[in-house]
Amino acid sequence: MEINKLISERYSPRAFSDQPITEDQIKLILKAASLAASSYNEQPWRFVYALKENQEAFSRVFSCIMDFNHDWAKHAPALIVCVVKDNLSLNDKPNIHAWHDMGLAVGNLSLQALSMGIYVRQMGGFDSEIARTQLSIPKGYTPISVIALGYIGDINNLPVYLQERENSPKQVKPLEEVIFEGTWK
Ligand SMILES: Cc1cc2nc3c(=O)[nH]c(=O)nc-3n(C[C@H](O)[C@H](O)[C@H](O)COP(=O)(O)O)c2cc1C
Incomplete structure (x- = not known):
């Protein structure tokens, strides 16, 4: 038994190369996202994407990202803004699983991208209100994160403080801390 390699x-x-991502690739990656499970099959996810070759669109999305993410995110060839529909279509009540379901979609997106050699780094560090205005996101929808994606680049192109973070080992909580058999212990 082993964990799936993806x-x-x-x-x-944080180190992305300048190799572009094509429209076809990003659409395939977003198609994988859209195949996720969702509560009431609401599919509450919406995605606004921008490829670097469309400078105007890329700048618009980039302007939503907070400063502390700029030094690395500016190298990514593509950005995606993740937006959820707040209420269920069924009854217009709040969809309390919308963010959960977006997480499933982004999980699919990450693994589909990786199967194509494309890596993803997500950002909570963006301004939701600026995104709403800049991208004309309507009432009833909430921007919740931005994703940078691209091929792996040279870590030496990052400022030293980010090179250090890139070189630090992955921190994963021990399984005993996060799983419980039968009841919370
Ligand atoms: C919802 C979400 C928001 C995140 N926000 C940021 C961010 O603003 N800036 C950043 O550099 N990384 C951000 N990350 C990346 C996490 O720091 C990273 O996933 C975590 O440290 C685990 O590392 P790994 O993905 O390499 O396993 C975010 C990740 C997620 C899922």
């Missing part, structure tokens, strides 16, 4: 080898790099 799962065990996944990590979130």
Whole structure:
């Protein structure tokens, strides 16, 4: 028994190369996202993407990202803004699983991308209100994260403080800390 390699080898790099991502590739990656399970099959995920070759769109999305993510995110060839639909279509009540379901979709997206040699780093460090305005996101939808994606680049192109973070080992909580048999212990 072993963990699937796509799962065990996944990590979130900050060093991206300038190799572009094509429209077809990003659409395939987003198709994988859209195949996720969701509560009431609501599929509450929406994605606004920008490829670097479309400078205007890329700058618009980049302007939503907080400063502390700029030094590395500027190298990514593609950005995706993840937006959830707040209410269920069924009854217009709050969809309390919308963020959960977006997580499933982004999980699919990450692994599909990795199967194509493309890595993902997600950002909570962005301004949701700026995203709403800049990207014309309507009422009833909430931008919740931005994803940078691309091929692995040269770590030496990052500032030294980020090179140090890139070189630090992955921290994973021991399983005993996060799983309980039968009841919480
Ligand atoms: C919802 C979410 C928000 C994140 N926000 C940021 C961020 O703003 N800046 C950043 O550099 N990394 C961010 N990360 C990346 C995490 O720090 C990273 O996934 C975590 O340290 C685990 O590392 P790994 O993905 O390489 O296993 C975010 C990840 C997630 C899932």
